[in-house]
Amino acid sequence: MKEYRILVAIHMEESQLREIAAVDPRLRVNTVAHEFSALTGRAPLGLRAPDEADLLDRTTAETRLAPLLQEVEILYTAWVLPDLLQRSPKLRWVHLFPHGVDYIRGDILEKDVIVTTGQGAHAAVLAEHVMTLVLMLAKQAPRFMRQQGECQWKRFYVIELSRSTLGLVGFGSIGKRVAQYAKSFGMRVIATRRTFTEESPLEIDELVPRDRLEYLLKESDFVVLALPLTSATRNLIGEKELRMMKPSAFLINISRGGLVDEPALIRALQEKQLAGAGLDVFQVEPLPAESPLWHMDGVIITPHVGPLSPYLVENANRLFMENLRRYITGNPLLNVFDRVRGY
């Protein structure tokens, strides 16, 4: 009977590992979260931060991993080793925990191994985060909190969402959820995506082709970036694009810092070319203490927490297990990374 050797490099509860193993009796599951962490220098993504005692030295990690990598067919991970395929001659499929693959370096992106992503697994919680930023900016939440701290009773006007337009750059798993929530607030929603169809999807008011980004930027009170970082989208929002936005508008970025020319954004905010920004992601993370963004009125910073909820792993595992069933039964996998389009 054929066995499927799986390595899980995500930190999770024993019960969750058992749930994965229970997908099929032929699965042989090993957990290697700490070994991957020791070799990649990244914290094992998952339920909890590692205890100091959990952290392995490289030599021990290498010794434990080597025989497992020799046999592995399926890897479920957030980070990869740059020479993973060289070390794993039987590897056929890598399922990546995150939605985006932009930070993945190494041979798996170029060579003939199936790569799937966590795209969609955290769309709901990320869309909630977008709407939190939209509401906090629209209603000037930081100003209320400051006033409360000083026991000040000062009234001021706030933005009415039902009279506002939200522009989505990217209309995938997160963008579609944001559209749904924004529509329930009565907002007008415009979107753009890489591929364009004449007919606008039902959930939004208008879908425009990519070359009409200017129109979207000029029309929107809230511009939301919900697209991957690829060679085509790096610095998509630069000085020129920021100038196209209304002085009363806000930029929301929960995708990747590299989508925005950050020095240009800082200048635009300082010169009041736009009213503010809600940012979960940055060009350098953690955002350096000397960044002027920390101290700007109208800027809300969250430390790359978009998908973090107690269901982080459960949401991701559900997708992985669905793909696992498909892999075993020879059905097409979900979210296969497309090497040409870059996401």
Ligand SMILES: NC(=O)c1ccc[n+]([C@@H]2O[C@H](COP(=O)([O-])OP(=O)(O)OC[C@H]3O[C@@H](n4cnc5c(N)ncnc54)[C@H](OP(=O)(O)O)[C@@H]3O)[C@@H](O)[C@H]2O)c1
């Ligand atoms: N803050 C966080 O922790 C966090 C967590 C999860 C994800 N993210 C980021 O969010 C991104 C989006 O996630 P998702 O799940 O919504 O991805 P998705 O479902 O793959 O959707 C991506 C959308 O971007 C569009 N797009 C791609 N290239 C474009 C371009 N050049 N111009 C305009 N639109 C373009 C795609 O167009 P088509 O529809 O035509 O393909 C699609 O609509 C991820 O790639 C990741 O970087 C961040």
